[in-house]
Amino acid sequence: MTRVLVVEDDPQLVRALKINLQARKFEVVEAGDGATALRLAAARTPDAILLDLGLPDMDGVEVIRGVRGRSHVPILVLSARHTSEEKIRALDAGADDYVTKPFSMDELLARLRAATRRREAPASPAGFPGIATDEFTIDLAARKVVRGERTVRLTPTEWHLLELLIARPGHLVSQRRLLLEVWGPAYSEHTNYLRVYMAQLRRKLEANPSHPRYLITEPGMGYRFEP
Template sequence: MTEHSPLILLVEDEPQLRRFLRPMLRAQNYRLVEAETAREGVALAHSHNPDVILLDLGLPDGDGVEVTRQIRVWSPVPIIVISARGKEQDKVGALDAGADDYLIKPFGSAELLARLRVALRHAARGSLPTPDAVHTFGDVRVDLGRRTVHRGEVEVHLTPHEYKLLVTLIHNVGKVVTHRQLLREVWGPGAQENHYLRVYMGQLRQKLEEDPARPRWLATDAGVGYRLRDEPAR
C-alpha cells in the first residue's frame, strides 16, 4: 500500500461491520479512513477527498441520504450506500439524492469489491463522456458525436426517445438510474408514467441485445430503475 493507493471513506457506526471491512479493504491495497457519525463523515469527506465513500444510511446523528445530498453540493465522489434497508423507496431515495450504488446488508466481500472497482473505473474516466466519445458494449458501438449506433457493421435505427434513453444510461454506465431520473431526462420533468420506460427499454433490448429475454447489458433493478452494465451478465 502506498500514498497513491485509492482512499476509501467508510461512514458506518456498526463496530462489527467496520471490523469486517477493515482488513478486507486493506488486503486489497485500499487506504481507509473511518467515521461513525454523519457529521464526522461530511467533515472527513471535505478534509481527505476520498476516492470512494461507503455510506451507511442509519447513522446516530442523521440520515445517510442527507449526507449524500450535502456531499453532492460540492463533490462528484462515488458514493456506495451500504444499508440494511432493503425497501424500494429507500433505494430510490438514496439514488435520487446522488448515491451511485446501493448494497443491502448482509453482502458478500466479493460483491462489494467488484462495486468498488466499478466506482473507481468511473471516477478515473471522468463523470461524462466527451461530445465526440464512442461508447462500446458487446458488439454495440455508440458514436455520441455523430449520434449513430451500430451492431457489428450494421447501423441500428433508434427513435429519438430510444436514443435519449440509451445515452442517459451511457452517461451513468454501471450505475442504477432510477425511473424518476430516466423519465425526467428523456420525457421531461412532468413525466410520471413508468410504463413508457418498460416499453422503450424492451425496444432497446430487441435492437441491441443478442437475447432480449436474457439481457446481458441493459439490466433491470426491480422497482428502482435500469443500469447499463459495464461488464456483461454471465
C-alpha cells in the first residue's frame, strides 16, 4: 500500500485528504507542523509527501530541504501562495510539483499518482548505464550525478526528465513526449512545467545555465541532450 505523509495544519483539509486518499487505498500519515513532518519522513519512509508551505513552526520550504537532505521521495506542495517566485522557491528546494489552493481533489490525486509512478519507473533503459561529459557524470543504475567532486541531488521528476533526454543523445525529444512520459496525458499542453524543470536541471548541471552546452532548447519543438 502506498504511504502518503500529509503535512497540513488545517484539520478540515486534513480530514478531506484522508477520506479521499484512504478511499483509493492509500495509507495516510499525518503531521501538523514541520518538526513532526521531518521526524515522520525519516521514521515512516513515506512513498510521497503532500506538504503545505504555511506551517505553524517553520516555512514548508525548510521541510523540503530537510527531506531532500536524505530522501528522493516525491514532494507535492499544497499552498495558497500563488506567485511564481513562491513556486520557483519550492521547486528549487526540491519539490516535485506545486498545487495551488483551492484545488480539485481529482487533479491532486492524478498528480499524486503520476509522482508515485515516476518514483517506481525503471532506473535506466536496458543496456544504458549512464553517460559522462566534461562537466558531469550520470550513473543511471545508481541514480547518481557527480559534478566535479560533488554529488548533485535530483528530484524524481528531474531524474525522469534527464533519463528521457540522455537516452537519445543528440536527438530532439518533443515537448509533448516529455510531458506525456513525465507528467501524463492530463499535462500534455503544460509546457511551462518543462521550462521550470529544464531551468532547474541547467542550474544543477551546466557551467553556464544561461548558455547551456548540454541541455539544449529547440524553440517550439522540444529539448535535446548534446553530449
